[in-house]
Amino acid sequence: MGVEIERKFLVRDGAEVPAGRESEVRQGYLVTGPEGAEARVRQQGDACSLTVKRGTGLVRGEWETPLDAGQFAALWPATEHARIHKTRRIVPLGPDEAVVDTYHGRLAGLRTVEVEFADPERAAAFTPPPWFGPEVTDRPDLKNQRLATATAPPRA
Amino acid sequence: MGVEIERKFLVRDGAEVPAGRESEVRQGYLVTGPEGAEARVRQQGDACSLTVKRGTGLVRGEWETPLDAGQFAALWPATEHARIHKTRRIVPLGPDEAVVDTYHGRLAGLRTVEVEFADPERAAAFTPPPWFGPEVTDRPDLKNQRLATATAPPRA
Numbered sequence: 001m002g003v004e005i006e007r008k009f010l011v012r013d014g015a016e017v018p019a020g021r022e023s024e025v026r027q028g029y030l031v032t033g034p035e036g037a038e039a040r041v042r043q044q045g046d047a048c049s050l051t052v053k054r055g056t057g058l059v060r061g062e063w064e065t066p067l068d069a070g071q072f073a074a075l076w077p078a079t080e081h082a083r084i085h086k087t088r089r090i091v092p093l094g095p096d097e098a099v100v101d102t103y104h105g106r107l108a109g110l111r112t113v114e115v116e117f118a119d120p121e122r123a124a125a126f127t128p129p130p131w132f133g134p135e136v137t138d139r140p141d142l143k144n145q146r147l148a149t150a151t152a153p154p155r156a
Numbered sequence: 157m158g159v160e161i162e163r164k165f166l167v168r169d170g171a172e173v174p175a176g177r178e179s180e181v182r183q184g185y186l187v188t189g190p191e192g193a194e195a196r197v198r199q200q201g202d203a204c205s206l207t208v209k210r211g212t213g214l215v216r217g218e219w220e221t222p223l224d225a226g227q228f229a230a231l232w233p234a235t236e237h238a239r240i241h242k243t244r245r246i247v248p249l250g251p252d253e254a255v256v257d258t259y260h261g262r263l264a265g266l267r268t269v270e271v272e273f274a275d276p277e278r279a280a281a282f283t284p285p286p287w288f289g290p291e292v293t294d295r296p297d298l299k300n301q302r303l304a305t306a307t308a309p310p311r312a
Contacts, residue, residue, distance in 0.1 A: 030208045030219075031187045031195040039187040039195035039208075050206070050227075052186045052195075052234045065220075065230040071206075074221040078208045108277075 004121050008142070010133035010156055011111035017100050017131060020091040025101070028079020029148050038145050041067065041075050044088065048072035082148035093129065103153070110153035112142065161279050164298070166289035166312055173256050173287060176247040181257070184235025185304050194301050196224065197231050200244065204228035238304035249285065251260035254295035259309070268298065 011017060027042040048067040052083045055061050066074070085105055091098040096115050103110040113132060117123040128135075134156065136142045141154040166172060183198040193210045204223040209257040211217050223231070241261055247254040252271050269288060273279040284291075290312065292298045297310040 029191045031193045031210075033187045033189045037187045037189075050231070052231065054187075054234070061234075063231055063234040065223075065227040067227075071221040071223075075206070075208065075219055076215075078210070078219040144269075 004139075005118070005120055006114050006116040007126060007135060008112060008114045008124055008137045008139075009128060010142075011100060011113050012131055012133035013156070015131040015133070017089060017111070017113075018091045020089040020098075020100070022087055022089045025084075025086050025088045027084050027144065027148075028076060029082035029145060030075060030078050030147050032082070036143070039073060040085050040145075041079060043072060043076075050075070050151070082145075084144055084148050096126070103147070106151055107147060107153050110147075112136070161274070161276055162270050162272040163279055163282060163291060164270045164293045164294075164295075165284060165291050166267060166298075167256060167269055168289035169312070171289070173245060173269075174247045176245040176254075176256070176257070178245045179245055181240075181244045182240050183240050183304075184232060185301060186231060186234050187240040188238070188301050192299070196301075197235060198226055199228060199232075206231070225291040238301075240300055240304050252282070255286065259303070262307055263303060265307050266303075267275055268292070289298070 023045045025042060025044045026038055030039040030041060032038045035055065036136060039050070039052050042049050042137065048069060048071070049064055050067050051062060051064045053062050084103065084107070086101045086103045089100040089102070091100055093115065096117070099114045101112050115126060117126065139154070141150070161222055171246060177200045177280050181200045183196055186195040186197060188194045191211065195206070195208050198205050198207065204225060204227070205220055206223050207218060207220045220274060233248040240259065240263070242257045242259045245258070250269065252273070255270045257268050271282060273282065295310070297306070
């Protein structure tokens, strides 16, 4: 089990995001449960994976395993009710990395950015660069699990 | 997506179950959601698998893929809160098969039997043999998902 400590922001409206390597991400939710529990499959570039999460907010439990293409294909149809398609860009940010997600389809217009930290102290000390917009770490409507069944981008 | 049509019974108290091939089954729930949705991993003999189910009662949607030992090992710790250990025996029953589960640990004493059918007509026409006890197809407290967090066998 790993523990994630991350902060999430909107990208500031109209801001240009610095360059970085990009990949296409398709993810779908197999089952979502109470208190943020979820089992989801993801295809990022050629790599497929299954992730289980439990817990909410700043600290969550997470278990993950790679899937081969056949396993992904067997499970993907079970996610038809809850899917997301986004372009992910990794932007270097000093010692950290910003993970910028630009959403497609019915969520077009939504751009978020997440930064992961080694400990809560570093998370608290982080100063967002100017292209970051409002912090949304605790906004339940901007969790990927909720976005997967949203019909339009949530309001900023 | 496959569709399961099955009926479930208790094994009659004190009845001897006919012979059949046996295997040890350990299964754990990664996430359980509303309306019977679940994602679970299972180890049966040497074979590991991941199954997603959705829906309740006589007809459920089901998606499954095999897992290798490393994938199972990565996900099993996520099920610590909801596990089952049972011995499964497959008993030939004319054209059908009875799947008899004898539970262990905190569920010791519980024995159930399930029969799967090709269509609802065959399910309705089925005549249980004398070693079958009360039908429990619709008993929510005898679903494996619920048993996985039960502290004792439910009452007959």
